[in-house]
Amino acid sequence: MHPAPSIILFTSLSGLGFGLLFFLGLGYPQPTGWVGFVFFLIAYFLAAGGLLLSTFHLGHPERAWRAMSQWQSSWLSREGVCAVAALVVMGLYALGLVFFDSAWQPLGWIGALLSLATVGTTSMIYGQLKTVPRWNMLPLTPALFLSLSLAGGALLAGQVTWATGLLVLAALVQVAWWVLGDKALVSSGSDLASATGLGAIGDVRAFEPPHTGTNYLLSEMVHVVGRAHALKLRAIAFGLGFVLPVLFLLLPFNHLWGVLAVLAHVAGVLVSRWLFFAEAEHVVGIYYGKR
Amino acid sequence: MTQLPETTERKLGLVIDLDTCVGCHACVVACKGWNTENYGAPLSDQDPYGTPSGTFLNRVHSYEITPKEGTAKLVHFPKSCLHCDDAPCVTVCPTGASYKRVEDGIVLVNEDHCIGCGLCAWACPYGAREMDAAEGVMKKCTLCVDRIYNENLPEEDREPACVRTCPAGARHFGDLGDPDSDVSQLVAERGGMDLMPEQGTKPVNKYLPPRPKDVLDEVDILAPLLATPETAEHRNLSGFLGWLDRTLEKI
Ligand code: SF4
Numbered sequence: 062m063h064p065a066p067s068i069i070l071f072t073s074l075s076g077l078g079f080g081l082l083f084f085l086g087l088g089y090p091q092p093t094g095w096v097g098f099v100f101f102l103i104a105y106f107l108a109a110g111g112l113l114l115s116t117f118h119l120g121h122p123e124r125a126w127r128a129m130s131q132w133q134s135s136w137l138s139r140e141g142v143c144a145v146a147a148l149v150v151m152g153l154y155a156l157g158l159v160f161f162d163s164a165w166q167p168l169g170w171i172g173a174l175l176s177l178a179t180v181g182t183t184s185m186i187y188g189q190l191k192t193v194p195r196w197n198m199l200p201l202t203p204a205l206f207l208s209l210s211l212a213g214g215a216l217l218a219g220q221v222t223w224a225t226g227l228l229v230l231a232a233l234v235q236v237a238w239w240v241l242g243d244k245a246l247v248s249s250g251s252d253l254a255s256a257t258g259l260g261a262i263g264d265v266r267a268f269e270p271p272h273t274g275t276n277y278l279l280s281e282m283v284h285v286v287g288r289a290h291a292l293k294l295r296a297i298a299f300g301l302g303f304v305l306p307v308l309f310l311l312l313p314f315n316h317l318w319g320v321l322a323v324l325a326h327v328a329g330v331l332v333s334r335w336l337f338f339a340e341a342e343h344v345v346g347i348y349y350g351k352r
Numbered sequence: 353m354t355q356l357p358e359t360t361e362r363k364l365g366l367v368i369d370l371d372t373c374v375g376c377h378a379c380v381v382a383c384k385g386w387n388t389e390n391y392g393a394p395l396s397d398q399d400p401y402g403t404p405s406g407t408f409l410n411r412v413h414s415y416e417i418t419p420k421e422g423t424a425k426l427v428h429f430p431k432s433c434l435h436c437d438d439a440p441c442v443t444v445c446p447t448g449a450s451y452k453r454v455e456d457g458i459v460l461v462n463e464d465h466c467i468g469c470g471l472c473a474w475a476c477p478y479g480a481r482e483m484d485a486a487e488g489v490m491k492k493c494t495l496c497v498d499r500i501y502n503e504n505l506p507e508e509d510r511e512p513a514c515v516r517t518c519p520a521g522a523r524h525f526g527d528l529g530d531p532d533s534d535v536s537q538l539v540a541e542r543g544g545m546d547l548m549p550e551q552g553t554k555p556v557n558k559y560l561p562p563r564p565k566d567v568l569d570e571v572d573i574l575a576p577l578l579a580t581p582e583t584a585e586h587r588n589l590s591g592f593l594g595w596l597d598r599t600l601e602k603i
Pocket residue numbers: 432433434435436439440441442459475476477478479480481492553
């Protein structure tokens with residue numbers, strides 16, 4: 062799949078933002094006044110900013126509100142509904158903390174759940190697609206998004222113990238996702254034989270494509286370039302996203318280490334998310350003899 | 353609504369004969385023409401005289417098939433929306449722009465509601481949906497919904513443009529939900545098949561596999577060389593015709 066910068070930034074940043082909102086909602090930490098304001102500002106900047114970014118790749122952003130209507134069938138619609146609900150509820154909770162110095166805890170709990178649900182629905186937009194076997198790994202893809210979001214959230218919320226544990230968990234899920242994902246296309250059973258239905262006659266080879274130039278399908282769903290360095294990029298993502306942050310957290314606590322841990326983690330998540338798209342093979346590529 | 357109907361009253365669709373398709377792309381051109389001039393946003397082209405790309409609702413691939421024994425063969429393979437019964441492109445749509453019609457099973461996009469998110473194109477295994485780069489909305493085969501019911505057209509034109517134009521008679525249109533229809537009979541007779549059945553989309557369109565080639569009985573490939581050449585003597589004509597025959601032979 063084509064790794065569109067707007068979607069990579071959106072899923073990574075909003076994941077971190079909703080992760081932070083989850084911990085804030087639970088009351089870990091429970092900052093009030095100015096400190097509270099800054100915490101929520103960062104969380105909203107990430108969560109809502111990411112959401113806004115995601116509308117940039119739409120053909121008609123002005124109609125985006127319509128996307129809330131089909132929550133009964135569409136995960137993308139559910140994501141929109143959950144995100145708006147989470148932001149509204151957490152906004153009220155923040156109001157209490159920042160201006161009234163009081164934690165309206167039930168609101169925080171509901172907001173925390175909605176924040177988590179938003180990340181879950183985002184992951185299902187990809188996880189539901191049978192056409193992209195590497196994403197269609199359930200419940201591994203939601204586990205990847207949720208563990209990354211929680212680890213990043215704990216890190217931003219300054220919950221050192223939780224962050225360390227969750228980073229290790231997310232690292233394990235990430236490795237499992239990579240290893241199993243490498244076998245996903247083959248085990249999906251889709252190949253040129255099933256795509257053309259001609260496998261019974263003999264070996265099928267794509268002889269001539271339908272068009273000499275490129276088209277929407279090829280530029281959107283058949284991305285071959287980025288995979289050349291996939292292994293190196295995986296190592297970079299793993300080092301930055303998990304190994305470095307854990308090392309920084311294990312050092313005697315110091316705000317500088319904290320900031321470095323966050324920066325390394327965010328960079329690692331971005332690389333991992335780039336790979337999430339660049340490495341994913343859409344079965345339509347089979348019709349073109351590509352993957 | 354992007355929830356799929358339980359059943360549809362009819363299942364209109366295409367049956368494509370891979371045995372007779374000659375790969376002329378006439379159906380592609382007819383489709384582009386009709387659907388640019390009629391219902392919905394036109395199918396745009398980008399940089400048509402440079403490095404072109406553009407929106408098409410029907411495309412013809414070509415595949416080479418090498419059997420265990422014998423020579424390889426080429427199969428031309430037209431592909432457009434299969435109007436799936438279990439259409440994943442419909443259920444993923446967040447706006448309700450994509451829908452499957454209850455009355456005839458046609459899968460359509462309401463272009464006024466489409467936000468151009470592209471998720472439906474990701475959900476289709478067959479590459480049957482293309483986002484129009486000029487309009488920012490999703491385009492797909494409508495089964496020429498503006499032809500098949502169009503009483504302003506002569507009766508024989510009330511079928512999809514690709515079917516109407518195919519010079520090889522390789523495309524058939526009809527109700528695949530009715531076991532007695534011509535198309536259903538054809539599918540039963542010729543072993544019509546689904547594309548990528550493992551994707552669980554239950555396509556309505558069916559493909560007829562190429563038939564085995566005819567074989568002639570016992571022909572010596574040297575036969576043309578072994579045949580005795582005919583000469584005027586052998587023909588043994590008499591009279592004026594014989595003279596003419598012999599004279600022409602000598603020239
Ligand atoms: S062929 Fe693709 S676009 Fe058409 S109904 Fe099936 S899944 Fe949807």
